[in-house]
Amino acid sequence: MVNDSANLLHWDIFCAVVDNYGDIGVTWRLAKQLSNEKQINVCLWVDDLHSFSHILPQLDPLLTTQVHHGITINLWSNPLAIEYQPGSVLIEAFACELPDEVKHALLTLYVQHKADPKLQQPPVWINLEYLSAESWVAGCHGLPSMQANGLKKHFYFPGFSDSTGGLLCERELFQRRDEWQNNPLNRMALFSQLGLSGINPQDKVISVFSYESTALLALCRLWQQSEQVIHALIPKGRSLNSLTCILPKPIDELNSGDQIRLGNLIIHILPMTDQEGYDKLLWSCDFNIVRGEDSFLRAQWAAKPFIWHIYVQEEDYHLIKLDAFMQVYCNNLPPELANSWQALNLAFNQEQGEQAIKHWQQLNLVNLPLLQHAKQWPVDAINDVDLASRLVQFVKNS
Structure with a gap:
């Protein structure tokens, strides 16, 4: 069940830049499509704004937060310079390992919601995996992973069959x-x-x-x-x-x-x-x-x-x-x-x-x-x- 709150249409995506442009290229396209076509308020957290700026020239690598194409882009620093405010969905792109502050916020919501179901529940936590055409992907797509603290994370696998998460492609x-x-x-x-x-x-x-x-x-x-x-x-x-x-x-x-x-x-x-x-x-x-x-x-x-x-x-x-x-x-x-x-x-x-x-x-x-x-x-x-x-x-x- 998705959070019934003011944050219903707020999604966070965390991306650690690997190989300069690959991971950030995918997550930036996804963020734009979610915003443009699904009217979702997306916040993209990125640990390397300098590399990101090569594919988004308007980006200022020196700013900790900024908005481009309707997407809020935050610098993923350690510790976070901007407080994480949980929304309805949290995407951990390519197993990038969420910051401790984020995990703490998720656990706090989980404990509070368990004690009082009227309170906001934790966001749907998704690990967006790499694209693969291997046959085993369909069997693993969507599977939940129970964490030691009681939280649940889902594995989301892009792929080429009906049984996978599909392929990133804008409507037109x-x-x-x-x-x-x-x-x-x-x-x-x-x-x-x-x-x-x-x-x-x-x-x-x-x-x-x-x-x-x-x-x-x-x-x-x-x-x-x-x-x-x-x-x-x-x-x-x-x-x-x-x-x-x-x-x-x-x-x-x-x-x-x-x-x-x-x-x-x-x-x-x-x-x-x-x-x-x-x-x-x-x-x-x-x-x-x-x-x-x-x-x-x-x-x-x-x-x-x-x-x-x-x-x-x-x-x-x-x-x-x-x-x-x-x-x-x-x-x-x-x-x-x-x-x-x-x-x-x-x-x-x-x-x-x-x-x-x-x-x-x-x-x-x-x-x-x-x-x-x-x-x-x-x-x-x-x-x-x-x-x-x-x-x-x-x-x-x-």
Whole structure:
């Protein structure tokens, strides 16, 4: 039962920034959707406002509290500089471990409500987990976890089936994407806005947002020998670390908008952009190489072919997660095409440069079935109901 109080529509989300943009990217999108589409008063607590400001340029990292897009953003300091006021829902994003002050507030409410049921009860406590296509996720989604102090926490698993928490996707996202992609002038205007010059409408454009990988270096060497011009759009960061041996000068001397021509490959140094700008970038490229969770899902929604560079985990467990997703994604692809796409993704993640080259050459990027599949996949994957809507319903049922 949700709190019957003035705080009924107040939700708190706690996020510890990991890998700069992944976790905060997901929670920021979720906060905005809950606010915009569900009219929920959201307070987002973040421990690293400097990294957050890269995807929200208006954010002032020096302020302990501020409001953007209708969301209250609080600095998660230790101890908390701003008192936590319990609402109806508390989301602990990706097992980030709540502050002691918050746990104390929850326990206090629990004890008081147990003594007098008329008093406010603790918020519905949810641990938002990472997205995974593994089969066990459906069995664990929504399970409660009784804490030693008597409080109850629910595990919420995003996923690709009806039995999971769904996928994060704004209500009108696909419509906005289609309108954007149906007008080629949008793509060229975006490149100009980002300071990327010399890209012709017929040129192939690839966005790169990966971790370090020798496979990326191998592909760049291949693209240098391409029959047509290929533009690789790469921000300063981990992707470029893989290319130091072919760059004409050190990375710290490169600036946004710089171009590096290597045969028929032109590397453009991308400026950082907000989330809406990044979505439009993915919509505008012919192929996207992405990493983590937020950019991984947005690449799927872009309806373009992509490579997912998954975060490395101990004992190569990340490859199990990669394989689980590839099996789901390739379900309706012709076997030969599915095998080539899976092999390319696996080679990139295992840093097998020669294999990545081989499978890139085998994978015909203008192959109509692959492009049709990339277009149809978002419609099938969203499965009628998005994550935010399922999450609200989950809270009501709790």
